[in-house]
Amino acid sequence: xxxxxxxxxxxxxxxxxxxxxxxxxxxxxxxxxxxxxxxxxxxxxxxxxxxxxxxxxxxxxxxxxxxxxxxxxxxxxxxxxxxxxxxxxxxxxxxxxxxxxxxxxxxxxxxxxxxxxxxxxxxxxxxxxxxxxxxxxxxxxxxxxxxxxxxxxxxxxxxxxxxxxxxxxxxxxxxxxxxxxxxxxxxxxxxxxxxxxxxxxxxxxxxxxxxxxxxxxxxxxxxxxxxxxxxxxxxxxxxxxxxxxxxxxxxxxxxxxxxxxxxxxxxxxxxxxxxxxxxxxxxxxxxxxxxxxxxxxxxxxxxxxxxxxxxxxxxxxxxxxxxxxxxxxxxxxxxxxxxxxxxxxxxxxxxxxxxxxxxxxxxxxxxxxxxxxxxxxxxxxxxxxxxxxxxxxxxxxxxxxxxxxxxxxxxxxxx
Ligand SMILES: Cc1ncc(COP(=O)(O)O)c(C=O)c1O
Numbered sequence: 001x002x003x004x005x006x007x008x009x010x011x012x013x014x015x016x017x018x019x020x021x022x023x024x025x026x027x028x029x030x031x032x033x034x035x036x037x038x039x040x041x042x043x044x045x046x047x048x049x050x051x052x053x054x055x056x057x058x059x060x061x062x063x064x065x066x067x068x069x070x071x072x073x074x075x076x077x078x079x080x081x082x083x084x085x086x087x088x089x090x091x092x093x094x095x096x097x098x099x100x101x102x103x104x105x106x107x108x109x110x111x112x113x114x115x116x117x118x119x120x121x122x123x124x125x126x127x128x129x130x131x132x133x134x135x136x137x138x139x140x141x142x143x144x145x146x147x148x149x150x151x152x153x154x155x156x157x158x159x160x161x162x163x164x165x166x167x168x169x170x171x172x173x174x175x176x177x178x179x180x181x182x183x184x185x186x187x188x189x190x191x192x193x194x195x196x197x198x199x200x201x202x203x204x205x206x207x208x209x210x211x212x213x214x215x216x217x218x219x220x221x222x223x224x225x226x227x228x229x230x231x232x233x234x235x236x237x238x239x240x241x242x243x244x245x246x247x248x249x250x251x252x253x254x255x256x257x258x259x260x261x262x263x264x265x266x267x268x269x270x271x272x273x274x275x276x277x278x279x280x281x282x283x284x285x286x287x288x289x290x291x292x293x294x295x296x297x298x299x300x301x302x303x304x305x306x307x308x309x310x311x312x313x314x315x316x317x318x319x320x321x322x323x324x325x326x327x328x329x330x331x332x333x334x335x336x337x338x339x340x341x342x343x344x345x346x347x348x349x350x351x352x353x354x355x356x357x358x359x360x361x362x363x364x365x366x367x368x369x370x371x372x373x374x375x376x377x378x379x380x381x382x383x384x385x386x387x388x389x390x391x392x393x394x395x396x397x398x399x400x401x402x403x404x405x406x407x408x409x410x411x412x413x414x415x
Pocket of ligand 1: 077078079080103104106107149175177178198199200211212
C-alpha cells in the first residue's frame with residue numbers, strides 16, 4: 001500500500017473506533033441505538049409504505065412537548081433545517097447573515113448556499129456562544145438574519161439576541177443541533193425564537209441515523225416550511241391519479257423525513273430523557289471534581305439555563321500536552337469543531353475575532369455521555385486532575401477581562 005493510502009486508512013479506522021466506541025479508549029461520542037428499534041423499523045419496511053407518512057406525523061406530535069411548540073417540521077437532517085429556516089427568513093442573494101465561526105461548518109454553509117454573505121460576530125470566550133453585543137454592532141441595512149449556536153448544548157443569550165433581532169426587524173435562527181432538551185429560563189430550546197433547527201444525526205442525544213427538525217415561531221412560517229420541505233407541494237393536495245393537481249407557487253427542496261427514520265425516532269424518544277439525565281449527571285460530577293483546578297478552567301455558565309451537555313467543554317493551559325496526556329490515559333478528547341472563519345470558502349468574511357482566538361486556543365471537550373461507566377468517570381477525573389497537578393507551576397493569572405465577568409455564575413450543579 002502506498003504511504004499516503006495507508007495514512008488515510010488509519011485516519012478512517014481511528015474515526016470509526018472513535019465514533020463506535022469499539023476502540024480501547026473511552027470514546028468521545030457513541031451511537032445510541034437500542035435493540036427495541038428493530039421491530040418498529042421492520043414493521044415499516046414490510047408495510048409497503050416507507051415514505052413520509054403516519055410515522056412522521058406521529059413523530060412530530062410526540063416531539064412537540066420537547067420543544068414547547070407544536071410548529072414542528074421534521075426534515076432529513078439538521079443542515080436542511082437551517083437552510084429551510086434561512087429560506088423562510090427570506091435570506092437570498094446579496095443579503096447578510098450574522099453568524100458565529102465557532103461551530104460545525106453545517107451552520108454556515110446553508111448561508112452560502114442561499115447566496116448570502118456571512119458576517120462574523122465574535123463569541124464569549126468563556127461559553128463559546130455568540131456575543132450579542134457584537135451582533136448588535138454588526139447589523140447593517142443588508143442584514144436579514146442572525147444565526148446563533150448553543151455550543152455543546154449551553155443556550156445562548158436568547159433574550160438579548162431576540163431583542164437585537166426585534167429592534168432591526170430581522171430573524172433569529174437558533175442552530176440548536178447540540179441542544180436537544182436544553183432549557184432557557186425554564187422553557188425548552190425550540191420555542192424562544194423565530195426558528196430553531198435540531199439534528200438527529202448519528203451521535204446526537206436522539207438519533208434517527210440522519211434527520212432533523214425545524215421549529216417555527218409563527219404558524220404561517222410553519223405552513224410555508226411544510227410546503228418548501230417537499231418541492232413546494234402540499235402532500236395532502238387533491239389527486240385524481242398520482243399526479244398532483246395543485247399549482248406549485250414557490251420552488252422547494254427534498255428535505256422531508258421518511259417513515260423509516262421517524263420509526264427510529266419514535267422509539268428513541270422513549271429513552272431520551274434518561275440519556276439527557278445521564279449526560280447532566282456526568283457533567284455535575286465533573287463540575288464538582290474540577291471546580292478548584294487551575295490549569296483546567298471551567299466555562300462560565302449561568303444558572304438561568306440548562307445545557308443538554310452534548311459536549312463537556314473546558315479550557316486548558318497547554319492543550320497539546322493535555323491531549324497527549326489524555327491519550328496516554330485512554331480517554332478520547334477533541335476540539336470537536338474547527339473555527340469556520342479561516343476556511344477558504346469564507347475568505348470574503350475575514351475579520352478580527354479576539355474571542356474566537358481566545359476560545360480556540362484553549363477549548364477541548366472530554367467524554368460526558370450516557371455510555372460512561374463509574375470506572376470511566378473515575379479514569380477521566382483522575383486523568384484530568386493529574387494533568388492539572390503537573391501543570392500548576394505553569395499557571396498564569398487570568399487576564400483582567402475574564403475577571404470582569406464576576407457577575408456570571410460559575411457552573412451550578414444542574415441535577
Ligand atoms: C452545530 C451543528 N450544526 C449543524 C449540524 C448539522 O446537522 P446534520 O448533520 O444533522 O445535518 C451539526 C451536526 O452535527 C452541528 O453540530
